[in-house]
Amino acid sequence: MTSTTLVPEGATTAVALSGVTKVYGRGADAVVALDRVSLDVAPGEFVCLVGASGCGKSTLLNLVAGLDAVSGGGIHVAGDARPGLMFQEPALFPWLTVGANVEVPLKLRGLAGAERKTRVAELLDTVHLGDFARRRPHELSGGMRQRVALARTLALDTPVLLMDEPFGALDAMTRDILHDELERLWTARNAAGKPLTVLFVTHNVREAARLADRIVLLSSRPGRVIWQTPVDVARPRRIDSAEVATLAAEVTDRLRAEVGRHGH
Numbered sequence: 180m181t182s183t184t185l186v187p188e189g190a191t192t193a194v195a196l197s198g199v200t201k202v203y204g205r206g207a208d209a210v211v212a213l214d215r216v217s218l219d220v221a222p223g224e225f226v227c228l229v230g231a232s233g234c235g236k237s238t239l240l241n242l243v244a245g246l247d248a249v250s251g252g253g254i255h256v257a258g259d260a261r262p263g264l265m266f267q268e269p270a271l272f273p274w275l276t277v278g279a280n281v282e283v284p285l286k287l288r289g290l291a292g293a294e295r296k297t298r299v300a301e302l303l304d305t306v307h308l309g310d311f312a313r314r315r316p317h318e319l320s321g322g323m324r325q326r327v328a329l330a331r332t333l334a335l336d337t338p339v340l341l342m343d344e345p346f347g348a349l350d351a352m353t354r355d356i357l358h359d360e361l362e363r364l365w366t367a368r369n370a371a372g373k374p375l376t377v378l379f380v381t382h383n384v385r386e387a388a389r390l391a392d393r394i395v396l397l398s399s400r401p402g403r404v405i406w407q408t409p410v411d412v413a414r415p416r417r418i419d420s421a422e423v424a425t426l427a428a429e430v431t432d433r434l435r436a437e438v439g440r441h442g443h
């Protein structure tokens with residue numbers, strides 16, 4: 180099975196991948212990273228992509244972000260909106276204050292000075308950093324820096340958020356808090372009629388079961404969609420709940436079977 184979708188027929192999609200193939204290099208050195216991946220993501224849907232190391236998860240996000248070109252197939256992002264991208268490293272400008280970091284996308288979007296100030300304050304409040312606008316990144320903890328990165332990505336006012344292991348470098352407690360915050364702001368955006376579609380890559384199956392509306396499992400290289408499941412667990416969720424643990428165990432079994440099939 181290389182082409183699957185759980186989005187009801189006729190529903191609009193925020194991100195559509197159809198038969199996406201990505202090959203790096205040429206000839207004998209060619210690496211097929213993705214092989215005919217098809218995936219429709221509904222507006223406001225939270226999709227977690229899981230898979231063994233090297234199965235092409237980051238490649239997929241980079242292609243959706245427009246940072247690289249597909250070798251075959253097509254990608255459509257609704258309204259041709261530029262997605263926001265967040266990585267494991269916050270990638271903040273160390274010489275700028277927290278507020279100035281969040282202001283960068285607003286300047287690029289051409290917002291006037293007064294409007295920028297208001298928006299920076301709102302965004303920092305959203306991630307509970309209202310009192311830290313004048314600090315510099317090195318004065319903050321890792322979790323706080325990732326919150327600044329999230330505020331800066333939200334400043335793009337994008338309907339599509341691409342997250343590549345964004346909490347992978349954080350301790351479990353901090354990650355837990357950021358899961359709550361991300362879920363809260365994602366729920367608020369959807370409730371306000373400004374859907375936030377999230378494509379979230381993780382190695383951590385518990386994290387996927389904690390956050391996702393749908394979990395999509397990619398095969399080992401070349402990456403293909405081999406299995407997916409809706410997550411019917413009421414929100415807000417807890418990562419240590421029995422329902423999340425049961426689903427995570429099922430995904431782990433599937434992942435183990437896939438890794439075992441490939442011997443790596």
Ligand SMILES: Nc1ncnc2c1ncn2[C@@H]1O[C@H](COP(=O)(O)OP(=O)(O)OP(=O)(O)O)[C@@H](O)[C@H]1O
Pocket residue numbers: 203204210211212230231232233234235236237238239400
């Ligand atoms: N620029 C590149 N040139 C050649 N091969 C590449 C390039 N980028 C990625 N690859 C290869 O493509 C495959 C998919 O890489 P990718 O980083 O997308 O996987 P991943 O699932 O995100 O991995 P991980 O979980 O380890 O982060 C890997 O085999 C990788 O070595």
